[in-house]
Amino acid sequence: MNDDAMRDEWYPVGLFSQLDRGGRETTLMGAPIKVALDANGAAKVTGEDGRVLPVSVRYGHIWSSLGEPRKPVFPIPEADQPGRRFVDVGVVRVRCSPLRAVENFLDIAHFPFVHTDILGSEPHTEVEDYKVEIREEEDEVWATQVKFYQPQAAKSASGGITTEYMYRVPAPTCSVLYKTCPPRPGEWDVIALFVQPLAEDLCDVWPWMALFDDETPLTDLIHFQQTIFLQDRSILENQIPRLLPLDPGMEIPTRADLTSVAYRRWLKRHNYTYGAQLVAQ
Amino acid sequence: MLSDKTDTWVPVALSQDLPTGQAMPARTLAGPIALWRSQSGRLAASADRCPHRGMRLSHGFVRGEALSCIYHGWTYSQAGRCLRIPAHPSLTPPETIRVATRSVEEAGGIVWVADGEPDGKPPLFEGYVPLRSLTVRAGGSALSAATGTKAAVEGFVWRAPGAPAIRLLPVPQETGETLIHVLVPADCGVSERVAASRAAESLRRMAERIEAKEAVP
């Protein structure tokens, strides 16, 4: 499997707030790495051979790479917007391809069945047409004008509303979603999924949020997001195959899946195939 | 794949373990299957994989005469045809969206599945009724050694001390494990059935001990 293209990307490898001098030992694309604070309190990532790896600290997380990233960690402009609360949700390990974890995050059609009475409920199962594009300048996948009826869209939402979403894939194992923000019409809450590929069929998922919500206690916000993600986890660990099939024919998309179709096309175009299955088996 | 095996009936579960309106996982040599029984009591078996996103259909739910995937609610008939895609309620799914099905028959309280089209009916074990199924982490040779009888796939009778003579139906799994259906004489009372169940547990311990020893180089 050619993983060169993905080697040069940034990946989350830990929460900066939880890092100490002792550090944490983890894995990135099959390679053991150590993430620790150096004597000056800066994050340091080293490979097994003692090789010092690239480091960046963004959005509460430490980012690193086995290769040589050509760009900084992708921008999330809302991370610098005043008035937002930033929420480190913490890590959850999932026995699935990192690409499957991202694809599930881009999907709304499962809400009524997997996040029942929270993000969706029968009979409100219809996915209306939305717009999908690969933005060439930023080299990102974008889905906009995504709408879905939700019984309880966020911790701050009371009662059902039609929520609007935008989805963004700025890196092969990361996605950022923007959703209607109940307390502040006109603004968007930001929920990101940063996925650390441990192996092609195993990943650590680090959700992160930047919200306009001064009311809800932090722990409630964390529990809400953990609830949603743990409902997904039992699905992700039971998909066959574990790897994401990139060849058409193995799985059947519909109009509701256009974001995933664009994501798979974009992965293929860039040869982002770590965690992908290329030949139908 | 063991093609010479595909036209034979394989006992995959006991009828009592699959009530109406439920789905359960099972296996044949051709892979995992979703076994389900509709509201009207009809049995169906399909590949354990929704063609949409690969989710295991045995995790799904049965409403009326159809099985739905737990992931996006795609709904399939007993013949494997997709009837409904909830994300597109007004769409009639094209005929081409289907899940592969298997032949399934129920006989003597046992559910039999075949990957192909077998000629005859599944066998009946006169005078016996199914008790329970259990999975043993051991193959046929360890099972034969533990019972002192050849663990034939068409079934064999074994008598443990203090328990009635029981009939065992071993089903080799591609994992190297063996699924065993335990049958008891139809006239057994409650205490004899409990004794037979405990005897089967003892047999599993013996067979697994033998298997573990054989595995040591």
Added chain:
Amino acid sequence: MRLYDYVLSPSCYKVRLMAALSGVKLEIRPVDFHPGAEHRGPELMALNPGGSIPILEDGDLILTESSAMLGYLAAKAAPAWLGSGAPEETARIQQWLSFSHRLTASLGGARLHEMLLRPGDIGALQANGIAALRELEAGLFEQKMRGNRFLACDRPTIADIACFPYVALAPDGGVSLDPYPTIRLWSRALRSLDNFIEMPGIHRLHELKPEPRPCPDEA
């Protein structure tokens, strides 16, 4: 009654589930167990020096063992969940309440390891979990032979609620439930109870609600 609660904890879920089934309203105090480790912080350690959750506080009474909480909720609001008082039934309830701690140690340990990266010997945790599931399967099978669908009698008791969560969530720790048909039937019977509530990892039984619209070819 206040429950110090973590939404992903099967032990906390036992208490939430028992409260829902017995109609008791709980005041939920969320605890940042992960990633914040708040259960090891000064406020909660003062309440429970053992450093575990759930903690149930009712006036002067502070409980830190989930089995005791189940007994308390049932005694207060739904005594039928404590069984009939017949000696054998009482003994079976105690037997499975004690047994439930083995599920927590094995399947719960495997789950924390596989999901939240807690240290542990995963092979041993999973092997002990499988051994416990086999015992439960055999126990439930024998109960079925006696005409009982549940662990202590033919109706659910606190023993079933004590065992159910870690069993239902075994796959979270990499332990398959596929080989246990009697556990599947039992779990299904519990999930079908009126006022049953889920937790993440235990999905809704959508079949309990009718199809919202007819299938196109039946319309």
